[in-house]
C-alpha cells in the first residue's frame with residue numbers, strides 16, 4: 574500500500590493527512606463517537622460545534638430548548654479534552670469547531686488544550702441565538718472581530734481554520750485575503766450553490782489550505798473541486814460510512830494514477846492560477862497574458878522565473894518540445910507525443926512528471942503570494 578504522505582503530500586498541523594476527506598461539523602451530532610465510526614475513510618474531522626463561553630453556552634441551551642441538536646455541558650475544557658482523548662489513536666487529525674463570543678474565549682481554550690488539535694472558528698452558523706452571542710455569521714459581518722480571534726489563537730501557538738459560508742460577506746475574495754493576512758492556516762468554505770467558480774476566486778486570492786464544502790457527494794464533484802483549488806473536501810449531511818468509503822477509494826486510485834490528486838485544470842480551460850505550472854511561453858494571445866498582467870508579473874519575468882525554478886530538475890530537459898523545455902509543457906491529461914518522448918528520454922513517467930509540475934506550481938505560488946500580487950479577477 575502506498576505511504577499516505579507519498580500519495581497526497583498533504584500535511585495539516587504538522588501531521589500527514591491519510592485522506593483529503595474531512596468530516597464537517599454538525600452541532601449535537603459530530604463528536605468522537607461519530608468520527609470513530611468513520612475513522613478508516615477520512616483524514617481530518619471537525620468535531621462540534623462546541624460553545625466555549627457563558628454567552629454561547631446559553632445560546633446552545635436556548636437552541637436545544639427550541640428543538641435543535643446541540644452539545645450541552647458545563648465545562649467546555651473537560652468536554653473537549655474527553656472528546657480529543659476518545660479520538661486518540663485513530664490517525665485522524667482533530668479539529669475543534671468552536672463558537673465563542675470573544676477572542677479571549679478562544680485563546681483561553683487553546684491555552685488550556687494546547688496545539689495537538691486544529692482550532693476551527695465557526696463563522697458559519699446562522700442561528701439567531703449564536704449571532705446575538707457574537708459568533709457564527711456575526712464574524713463575517715464584523716471581520717475586525719474575526720481577525721482579532723484569529724490573532725488571539727495564533728498568539729496561543731495553534732493551527733487555525735476558519736469555517737465560512739460563501740455569499741454572506743460583502744466580498745468573499747477580500748474575506749479570504751483578510752483571513753490569510755490575520756494569520757489563519759486553513760479556510761473551510763461552505764460554497765452553497767456557488768460551486769467551483771467561487772472556489773477558484775478564493776484560490777486565486779490567498780495561499781491558505783482550502784477545504785471545499787457543500788453537497789460534495791460524488792467522486793466527479795470532488796474531482797471538480799480539487800481541480801479548481803481545493804486541498805481537501807468535507808462532508809456533513811451525506812457523510813455516511815458507505816459514501817466516505819467509496820469517495821476515499823476513488824480519491825486514492827486517482828492520486829495513484831495521476832501523481833497530483835488536486836492538479837488544476839489548465840488556465841485556458843478555466844483552471845486557477847496554480848495552472849501557471851502548465852502554461853506555455855507567453856507568446857500568444859491567450860488567458861495567460863491577462864493573468865500575468867493581474868499578477869503584475871511581466872512576460873520576461875515569468876519566463877525567467879519558470880526557467881530558474883526548473884533548473885537542475887528533469888523539467889529543464891525536453892529540447893524537442895514546443896518551447897524547448899518541459900517547464901512549458903501541458904498537463905498529462907493533454908496527450909502529446911513530443912512531451913512523452915522527452916519524458917521517456919529522461920526515464921520519467923507521466924506520474925513523475927506531474928509530481929515535478931506540482932513542485933513547480935508550489936514555487937510559483939510562493940512567488941505570487943510572497944510577492945504580494947493580488948489576483949482580483951474571476
Ligand SMILES: Cc1cc2nc3c(=O)[nH]c(=O)nc-3n(C[C@H](O)[C@H](O)[C@H](O)COP(=O)(O)O)c2cc1C
Nearest residue numbers: 597598599600621622697736763787788808809810
Ligand atoms: C444539522 C447540522 C448542524 C450543523 N452544525 C454546524 C456547526 O456546528 N458548525 C459548522 O461550522 N457547521 C455546521 N453545519 C454545516 C455543515 O458542517 C456543512 O457546512 C453543511 O451542512 C454543508 O455541507 P454538506 O452538504 O456536506 O452537508 C451543520 C449542518 C447541519 C446539517
Ligand code: SF4
Nearest residue numbers: 840841852853859861
Ligand atoms: S499559455 Fe498555454 S496553457 Fe496557458 S492559458 Fe495560454 S494556451 Fe493555455
Ligand code: SF4
Nearest residue numbers: 894895902903909912
Ligand atoms: S510539446 Fe506537447 S506538451 Fe509540450 S507544450 Fe507542446 S503540445 Fe504541450
